[in-house]
Amino acid sequence: MKKRERKRPLRPGMPPGSLVPLDKELTDTVSIQVIRYNDEHWEEETIGSIADLPPLDPAMKVTWINVTGLSDIGLIRQIGVRFKVHPLILEDILHTRQRPKFEEFDAYLFMVMKLITSRGVDSEMEAEQVSVIFGERYLITFLESADAVFEPVRDRIRKDGRIRTHPSDYLAYALIDLIVDNYFVVLENLGEKIEFLEDDLLTRPDPATLSAIHQLKKDMIFMRRSVWPLREVISSLERSDSPLIHQETILYIRDVYDHTVQMIDAIESFRDIIAGMIDIYLSSVSFRLNQIMKFLTLIATIFIPLTFLVGVYGMNFQYMPELSLPWGYPVLWGVMIVIASGMLVYFSRRGWL
Incomplete structure (x- = not known):
């Protein structure tokens, strides 16, 4: 008979040669x-x-x-x-x-x-x-x-x-x-x-x-x-x-x-x-995150010049020539729409959208 290479430690109080299931609950059906x-x-x-x-x-x-x-x-x-x-x-x-x-x-x-x-x-x-x-x-x-x-x-x-x-x-x-x-x-x-x-x-x-x-x-x-x-x-x-x-x-x-x-x-x-x-x-997760960040970056880029114009005409100076023009407000909206549309067209042609 070949010699076994390892000896398993016995549980406390368990005599040598005792047989006990050590691992898990076993089925009662035999x-x-x-x-x-x-x-x-x-x-x-x-x-x-x-x-x-x-x-x-x-x-x-x-x-x-x-x-x-x-x-x-x-x-x-x-x-x-x-x-x-x-x-x-x-x-x-x-x-x-x-x-x-x-x-x-x-x-x-x-x-x-x-x-x-x-x-x-x-x-x-x-x-x-x-x-x-x-x-x-x-x-x-x-x-x-x-x-x-x-x-x-x-x-x-x-x-x-x-x-x-x-x-x-x-x-x-x-x-x-x-x-x-x-x-x-x-x-x-x-x-x-x-x-x-x-x-x-x-x-x-x-x-x-x-x-x-x-x-x-x-x-x-x-x-x-x-x-x-x-x-x-x-x-x-x-x-x-x-x-x-x-x-x-x-x-x-x-x-x-x-x-x-x-x-x-x-x-x-x-x-x-x-x-x-x-x-x-x-x-894939990184790519999706990059796509989301790219989209948000493009949106932020579009709003940068629009925010600049709104910031300029939001200053509380008394003498601003454009404020007295009757068509100043519509003209400003038109300029902002043209800028936003132009940037969208540019981004689209470059394949960024």
């Missing part, structure tokens, strides 16, 4: 779904507790135990005792803010991944931790909530697909591949959001547009923090010398690794686009 299969047959059932799980059937190639909901700490402990899982691994399963990682033991392999989903362009991203333990002829998955995203894998098992002809490492690959493919769906939705925001930037950006850009930036940072370590997990799985990883499965794992590299390239491209969108927004 279900255990068991699927057994071989080349010719498959069985599916839902059990109430790990005590209802019979011993691994030698006639079945793989037994997949899916645990949905992490509020039952006793259940997690029973699984650890049943399959001889290290207490620190059980703690990592409950600690739902784990970084994606891969750990190798003599009898089993352990992986942590982030399942990110998005129901549409207008919906927010949802993320939860997926923990996977697989050994000889069994695989256990732990999820925080409903796992509808794994339904395609179940359908492949039910329909006598290729997956039933392979051992547990191929099932682990199928689940990883499904998670990675789901990342592409999320990236596609983020790409559509970016297109909509680009249209808003070209028309009339407002503070709501800037807020949406910052939210996109946060989403891309979260995606990057999930995908980069996932690539390391898949790379470690590919290079593993464990007898649980068969040579035929390594080819499929390598294909998933290529997908993660493509996804990282797409994420980096989106990050550059979002950074450029922020610059465009700031430039």
Whole structure:
């Protein structure tokens, strides 16, 4: 068994090896779904507790135990005792803010991944931790909530697909591949959001547009923090010398690794686009401000000579020849109108209006 690189501090009063959910309120609904299969047959059932799980059937190639909901700490402990899982691994399963990682033991392999989903362009991203333990002829998955995203894998098992002809490492690959493919769906939705925001930037950006850009930036940072370590997990799985990883499965794992590299390239491209969108927004706001200042400056320029004339004839001197003219007032108005009109024509010809 490989040595773990870090030790997590215990809470005050918590004995070593204690299992407590450290991060957040977990769902109270816990279900255990068991699927057994071989080349010719498959069985599916839902059990109430790990005590209802019979011993691994030698006639079945793989037994997949899916645990949905992490509020039952006793259940997690029973699984650890049943399959001889290290207490620190059980703690990592409950600690739902784990970084994606891969750990190798003599009898089993352990992986942590982030399942990110998005129901549409207008919906927010949802993320939860997926923990996977697989050994000889069994695989256990732990999820925080409903796992509808794994339904395609179940359908492949039910329909006598290729997956039933392979051992547990191929099932682990199928689940990883499904998670990675789901990342592409999320990236596609983020790409559509970016297109909509680009249209808003070209028309009339407002503070709501800037807020949406910052939210996109946060989403891309979260995606990057999930995908980069996932690539390391898949790379470690590919290079593993464990007898649980068969040579035929390594080819499929390598294909998933290529997908993660493509996804990282797409994420980096989106990050550059979002950074450029922020610059465009700031430039657009600055341009609009400059246009407003230009308009106000032109108005002020037009009124400068008019204000001068009004100021001259507003002086309280007794002897001003124009004040005694019967047409003085209309003439002054005419002069001001001519000056203002002439300046407007001049500004228009110069393209300043």
